[in-house]
Amino acid sequence: RLQQHYINKPWWNKLIFFGREDGHLSKAQLDLLERKIIEKMKRAEIELDNNTQGNQSYIDKLSQFSALSLLSKVERVLIDIANIDLFASDDTEFDRFDPTPNNDTISILFGRQHYTGSSYRDVFTKLVSTLVLSSEISKLTDLINSTEPNTVQILGTLERVSGKGTKLTKAIDSSKYHVYVNFSKDALYKKIQILAHLTNNKVTFERW
DNA sequence: TTACTACTTCTGATCTCTAC
DNA sequence: GTAGAGATCAGAAGTAGTAA
Numbered sequence A: 001r002l003q004q005h006y007i008n009k010p011w012w013n014k015l016i017f018f019g020r021e022d023g024h025l026s027k028a029q030l031d032l033l034e035r036k037i038i039e040k041m042k043r044a045e046i047e048l049d050n051n052t053q054g055n056q057s058y059i060d061k062l063s064q065f066s067a068l069s070l071l072s073k074v075e076r077v078l079i080d081i082a083n084i085d086l087f088a089s090d091d092t093e094f095d096r097f098d099p100t101p102n103n104d105t106i107s108i109l110f111g112r113q114h115y116t117g118s119s120y121r122d123v124f125t126k127l128v129s130t131l132v133l134s135s136e137i138s139k140l141t142d143l144i145n146s147t148e149p150n151t152v153q154i155l156g157t158l159e160r161v162s163g164k165g166t167k168l169t170k171a172i173d174s175s176k177y178h179v180y181v182n183f184s185k186d187a188l189y190k191k192i193q194i195l196a197h198l199t200n201n202k203v204t205f206e207r208w
Numbered sequence B: 001t002t003a004c005t006a007c008t009t010c011t012g013a014t015c016t017c018t019a020c
Numbered sequence C: 001g002t003a004g005a006g007a008t009c010a011g012a013a014g015t016a017g018t019a020a
Helices: A004-007 A025-042 A060-080 A091-097 A120-132 A137-139 A185-198
Strands: A105-109 A113-115 A169-171 A179-180 A203-207
Touching: A025 A060, A060 A169, A091 A105, A105 A120, A105 A185, A120 A137, A120 A203, A185 A203
Parallel strands: none
Antiparallel strands: A105 A113, A105 A203, A169 A179
């Protein structure tokens, strides 16, 4: 499939793939998963290059449960670990993945994307990382310093360490940037509002 | 394998400094 | 005096090493 897409679909540059470690994923299960993902994408009003509905292969109930369980795990890992919500506009689906939210977690809704973390700084870091790695970074030029970040220009290309050796910044994976994170809860709240303003996004502090 | 200790890192709060 | 920026600190949490 990748070879076909490499030749026929020149527009893509990233992919997400998953499978089972033991390799036990039947044709019927693959067809079911493809069909479910297509359905979810369409419900989320995401434009698809693929015009098919997916194959209607017969699948027994046990295999169906196994496949859907795998899909649920994949989506959860994407959201919790990689911070990627494939069906961001489908709030119902998002809620189903996390029916018992942990009161210890912090979460915000930024635009159509949920960000959760174990701390205020964690959520802030995830949000900034996502923006930096997206086209939204072009809207954040006022926040970028060519050297070390500071409390105003929170993004920079160098790590910042205090005189006593305290790290005041965090490196953003897969980018050249470091983000200043040594803020109080209130300061983080305000910085997120600034990010929302600059990127024309609405932000809701769900568990803050 | 478990328990313990020491060390490092992370987090949230607070203090100091500066500009207005 | 006040607000915001910059810096520091204490406690919590996590990790690594070691002995039993």
